[in-house]
Amino acid sequence: xxxxxxxxxxxxxxxxxxxxxxxxxSVLVWFTGLPGSGKSxxxxxxxxxLYKNKIRTYVLDGDNVRxxxxxxxxxxxxxxxxxxxxxxxxxxxxVDAGILTIASFASPYVSDRKMIREMFENEEFIEVYLKCDxxxxxxxxxxxxxxxxRNGIIKNFTGVSDPYEPPEKPEIILETxxxxxxxxxxxxxxxxxxxxxxxxxxx
Numbered sequence: 394x395x396x397x398x399x400x401x402x403x404x405x406x407x408x409x410x411x412x413x414x415x416x417x418x419s420v421l422v423w424f425t426g427l428p429g430s431g432k433s434x435x436x437x438x439x440x441x442x443l444y445k446n447k448i449r450t451y452v453l454d455g456d457n458v459r460x461x462x463x464x465x466x467x468x469x470x471x472x473x474x475x476x477x478x479x480x481x482x483x484x485x486x487x488v489d490a491g492i493l494t495i496a497s498f499a500s501p502y503v504s505d506r507k508m509i510r511e512m513f514e515n516e517e518f519i520e521v522y523l524k525c526d527x528x529x530x531x532x533x534x535x536x537x538x539x540x541x542x543r544n545g546i547i548k549n550f551t552g553v554s555d556p557y558e559p560p561e562k563p564e565i566i567l568e569t570x571x572x573x574x575x576x577x578x579x580x581x582x583x584x585x586x587x588x589x590x591x592x593x594x595x596x
Contacts, residue, residue, distance in 0.1 A: 415491050488517060501555065
């Protein structure tokens with residue numbers, strides 16, 4: 394088998410040494426929620442706030458990934474799972490590189506998010522559930538996707554023709570139909586600070 398011929402190479406620099414270079418730790422902050430709940434907006438505002446605080450970050454956004462890494466996949470349950478598996482593996486590389494990584498994906502199934510969590514060490518995966526009533530998401534409908542889904546133009550659309558399974562025990566819940574973007578971003582930032590992700594790393 395091919396796997397028998399693959400032996401990962403261990404370099405001279407480990408993750409903790411990259412943390413020391415950056416003066417902060419690296420984790421994966423995973424935003425999940427219905428379309429229109431504010432995932433992309435909050436992800437990028439969080440990235441900007443972290444950047445202003447000299448934290449090395451990168452956002453993996455659902456639509457951006459679909460344009461490149463996962464452009465060969467559709468929206469069936471199987472393809473969604475493969476999409477997220479690939480994203481999880483990429484995020485794992487980013488976290489190992491010492492980059493605080495933010496992922497913005499509807500990721501509607503509990504089992505898929507559990508799969509990604511299990512790729513990471515304890516406390517390196519932070520699940521953020523953007524809890525927002527579907528009526529509010531649909532009213533926002535920034536891309537007009539709900540309207541297309543209701544008209545049968547888009548199939549397998551989360552919240553309409555496909556289910557969304559809320560997280561069972563997320564690290565953070567943001568009620569984005571009640572909170573402002575600024576309040577949501579501050580909540581996540583404060584969580585990262587309290588968990589000492591943003592703390593200086595002693596040599």
